[in-house]
Amino acid sequence: DAGVTQSPTHLIKTRGQQVTLRCSPKSGHDTVSWYQQALGQGPQFIFQYYEEEERQRGNFPDRFSGHQFPNYSSELNVNALLLGDSALYLCASSSGWEQFFGPGTRLTVL
Amino acid sequence: EDQVTQSPEALRLQEGESSSLNCSYTVSGLRGLFWYRQDPGKGPEFLFTLYSAGEEKEKERLKATLTKKESFLHITAPKPEDSATYLCAVQEGEGSTLGRLYFGRGTQLTVWP
Numbered sequence: 001d002a003g004v005t006q007s008p009t010h011l012i013k014t015r016g017q018q019v020t021l022r023c024s025p026k027s028g029h030d031t032v033s034w035y036q037q038a039l040g041q042g043p044q045f046i047f048q049y050y051e052e053e054e055r056q057r058g059n060f061p062d063r064f065s066g067h068q069f070p071n072y073s074s075e076l077n078v079n080a081l082l083l084g085d086s087a088l089y090l091c092a093s094s095s096g097w098e099q100f101f102g103p104g105t106r107l108t109v110l
Numbered sequence: 111e112d113q114v115t116q117s118p119e120a121l122r123l124q125e126g127e128s129s130s131l132n133c134s135y136t137v138s139g140l141r142g143l144f145w146y147r148q149d150p151g152k153g154p155e156f157l158f159t160l161y162s163a164g165e166e167k168e169k170e171r172l173k174a175t176l177t178k179k180e181s182f183l184h185i186t187a188p189k190p191e192d193s194a195t196y197l198c199a200v201q202e203g204e205g206s207t208l209g210r211l212y213f214g215r216g217t218q219l220t221v222w223p
Contacts (some may be wrong), residue, residue, distance in 0.1 A: 042213030101153035
C-alpha cells in the first residue's frame, strides 16, 4: 500500500513565475492538507481540502490556491513567486484525526 | 502568539543516555496532540496521538505522555538511529470539525555513540 506521494521532489523557479505541486493521498484517505516548512521551522498550515472543497485556510495570501480532484488527489498552485516562497511543501492525507505526510517538494525560488 | 512551544531546541545525548523532550500548548479545547519524527529533507513520520490528560503511548524506546498543559516525549537508552527532529503538533476541537495542525519548531536530537 503506497503512502502519500508528491511530485516533483525538487523544483527551481525564478521570481514571478508560477508553480504547481501535486499530491496523491494514502489509499482510503479523502482529506488532503498542505503545509509550508521553511528551513529550521515547523510546518505551517496552508489549507485543507475535503470533497473537492477548500474547507479551512491558514494565513497565506491568495497567490496560494489549490484543487482537489474526484479521486482525492490534490494540487497546490503558487502564483507570482517570491524569494520567501522557497521552502519544503508538504502534503498530508487523512480520513480521521491523524494526518500522514508525504516526502515533500523542495521549492527553490531564485 | 505561538500555540505550541517545544524545548529544548536542540539536544545532544550519548548513546544510552535517557532524556525527555517537552511540548507545551495554549490551544483551548484540545482535540489531539501528535508527535512526529522528521529526518533531514523528508516529510514528518507519524509517531503518536494523545487525546486526553493522563494518556500514555509507547513505541520501542519512545514514550509519550500528556497533561492538560504539556506533553513529554521520553527517550529511553537512545541509539544513534534515533537522531532526528521531533515535532509536536496540536489540533483544536471545540466548535470545530476541521483538522488543521499547529506545529512547534521541533527539537533536534543528536545521539552520538
